[in-house]
Amino acid sequence: MxxxxxxxxxGDRLKTCFIDNxxxxxxxxxxxxxxxxxxxxxxEILDAQDKFFAALRGVTDPEEKRDKGITEVxxxxxxxxxxxxxxxxxxxxxxxxxxxxxxxxHNILAQLGIDTQEAYGYKVLEPIIQLRKPxxxxxxxxxxxxxxxxxxxxxxxxxxxxRVIGEVTPERVAxxxxxxxxxxxxxxxxxxxxxMAILHEDKVTGLRDGKRDFGHQIExxxxxxxxxxxxxxxxxxxxxxxxxxxxxxxxxxxxxxxxYSITPKPPSCIEAV
Amino acid sequence: MxxxxxxxxxGDRLKTCFIDNxxxxxxxxxxxxxxxxxxxxxxEILDAQDKFFAALRGVTDPEEKRDKGITEVxxxxxxxxxxxxxxxxxxxxxxxxxxxxxxxxHNILAQLGIDTQEAYGYKVLEPIIQLRKPxxxxxxxxxxxxxxxxxxxxxxxxxxxxRVIGEVTPERVAxxxxxxxxxxxxxxxxxxxxxMAILHEDKVTGLRDGKRDFGHQIExxxxxxxxxxxxxxxxxxxxxxxxxxxxxxxxxxxxxxxxYSITPKPPSCIEAV
Numbered sequence: 001m002x003x004x005x006x007x008x009x010x011g012d013r014l015k016t017c018f019i020d021n022x023x024x025x026x027x028x029x030x031x032x033x034x035x036x037x038x039x040x041x042x043x044e045i046l047d048a049q050d051k052f053f054a055a056l057r058g059v060t061d062p063e064e065k066r067d068k069g070i071t072e073v074x075x076x077x078x079x080x081x082x083x084x085x086x087x088x089x090x091x092x093x094x095x096x097x098x099x100x101x102x103x104x105x106h107n108i109l110a111q112l113g114i115d116t117q118e119a120y121g122y123k124v125l126e127p128i129i130q131l132r133k134p135x136x137x138x139x140x141x142x143x144x145x146x147x148x149x150x151x152x153x154x155x156x157x158x159x160x161x162x163r164v165i166g167e168v169t170p171e172r173v174a175x176x177x178x179x180x181x182x183x184x185x186x187x188x189x190x191x192x193x194x195x196m197a198i199l200h201e202d203k204v205t206g207l208r209d210g211k212r213d214f215g216h217q218i219e220x221x222x223x224x225x226x227x228x229x230x231x232x233x234x235x236x237x238x239x240x241x242x243x244x245x246x247x248x249x250x251x252x253x254x255x256x257x258x259x260y261s262i263t264p265k266p267p268s269c270i271e272a273v
Numbered sequence: 274m275x276x277x278x279x280x281x282x283x284g285d286r287l288k289t290c291f292i293d294n295x296x297x298x299x300x301x302x303x304x305x306x307x308x309x310x311x312x313x314x315x316x317e318i319l320d321a322q323d324k325f326f327a328a329l330r331g332v333t334d335p336e337e338k339r340d341k342g343i344t345e346v347x348x349x350x351x352x353x354x355x356x357x358x359x360x361x362x363x364x365x366x367x368x369x370x371x372x373x374x375x376x377x378x379h380n381i382l383a384q385l386g387i388d389t390q391e392a393y394g395y396k397v398l399e400p401i402i403q404l405r406k407p408x409x410x411x412x413x414x415x416x417x418x419x420x421x422x423x424x425x426x427x428x429x430x431x432x433x434x435x436r437v438i439g440e441v442t443p444e445r446v447a448x449x450x451x452x453x454x455x456x457x458x459x460x461x462x463x464x465x466x467x468x469m470a471i472l473h474e475d476k477v478t479g480l481r482d483g484k485r486d487f488g489h490q491i492e493x494x495x496x497x498x499x500x501x502x503x504x505x506x507x508x509x510x511x512x513x514x515x516x517x518x519x520x521x522x523x524x525x526x527x528x529x530x531x532x533y534s535i536t537p538k539p540p541s542c543i544e545a546v
Binding site for chain 1: 518
């Protein structure tokens with residue numbers, strides 16, 4: 001969204017990078033690059049997977065994941081690019097949640113009294129900071145973005161790291177990524193606001209080929225919501241839940257248990273981390 | 274069941290103890306004592322809560338919970354009672370799962386080559402070891418046990434310790450016990466084979482009174498099964514799931530998230546531990 005806004009305003013004076021932090025969904029970096037190429041915007045992919053995983057090593061606290069794992073590495077990368085100004089897609093819900101003390105979104109800095117020029121060496125411009133999700137989507141449509149981009153479910157700034165409980169390692173992200181493929185394929189086109197797979201740190205006793213298999217658990221969440229401020233679990237057909245559980249336990253190695261969240265927000269949050 | 278069998282065979286020569294290990298459901302020791310008093314059997318309650326919690330301190334591995342936490346403390350208590358023979362309600366599913374290497378049930382000893390006379394100082398008699406659950410229930414009815422006892426959902430030998438992921442402490446068991454009250458009240462009379470609440474060790478981000486609340490998660494499981502060998506998650510009405518989630522997050526302090534298991538056995542097991 002802000003890429004296209006920036007491109008309209010600045011043309012080729014805008015440099016667009018997609019930072020591959022190793023936490024994105026299956027094939028996402030290439031797919032995004034392709035979509036923008038079709039819109040006449042050249043996107044450079046910056047492979048920073050090792051840097052992010054190094055920063056996330058041993059980190060289990062959600063707030064620390066955001067601070068150490070994401071904000072700091074990201075800030076350093078932007079500075080190394082030589083950028084003077086960063087266009088950032090912060091929206092109003094990010095601001096509200098951070099100010100209310102619910103969770104510190106990785107992109108909220110000025111609102112917490114952080115001077116990015118001083119702290120990171122560049123300025124931040126946030127053209128859509130007054131909009132919540134429905135307005136952001138209306139704007140995407142008006143700008144001529146493909147529906148695939150503006151209508152898709154929200155995806156957190158922490159990316160898949162927001163959906164790994166406990167330590168974020170390449171192996172655990174790969175496992176969650178495979179479960180995410182199943183959930184997104186099965187729920188694509190469903191009218192829910194957002195849906196996701198979450199990898200738990202807890203292990204549970206399972207049974208494979210007649211033998212004990214102490215394995216992983218995946219939690220599925222699917223939300224009815226308009227703005228992410230409040231939400232209800234979607235009443236999915238039971239058959240659909242069973243299909244997702246069967247596919248995940250067969251397609252994702254080591255997963256023996258799948259659950260579905262039945263809690264509204266509040267007291268749950270949309271994401272687990 | 275075996276208490277009543279023993280009482281028929283031995284009359285007052287049978288000594289009946291209910292070992293309160295601190296892991297039973299709300300009011301269970303008194304309730305059991307009352308039911309047997311009505312049947313003319315005197316049950317002595319032996320308070321061993323401290324001993325069990327001391328043995329379980331710091332133990333997180335499921336198999337170790339069974340060995341150290343339950344089998345050893347239990348064996349010692351029986352010996353201290355001066356018992357020469359223990360009547361044990363082992364059933365055929367316990368044997369099958371242990372022999373298959375799925376999980377070592379706390380009451381399976383002889384089948385693993387353990388001589389209880391040598392190891393614990395008493396003999397074990399297992400009058401219903403050839404029966405699976407449906408036959409056990411038919412026998413309970415034939416013996417004139419109240420339906421409340423023979424028709425109720427199975428409850429694991431590890432008791433609530435089988436439903437606490439991670440360390441079993443008095444505080445964590447109290448929390449799970451409160452969630453169990455809700456699940457059993459709401460699902461009482463439903464034709465499912467078994468239902469339960471499970472306390473996770475993972476914590477998730479929640480929202481309480483507009484502020485971040487990093488809290489507990491409870492998983493609900495409800496099984497369609499005839500013999501616990503295989504099982505399917507019960508297709509409960511969504512409204513019922515929502516009611517349980519709402520009650521648990523309001524009535525059990527610190528719980529911000531409730532999930533429902535949608536995985537069959539296999540690859541899941543009935544219990545999590």
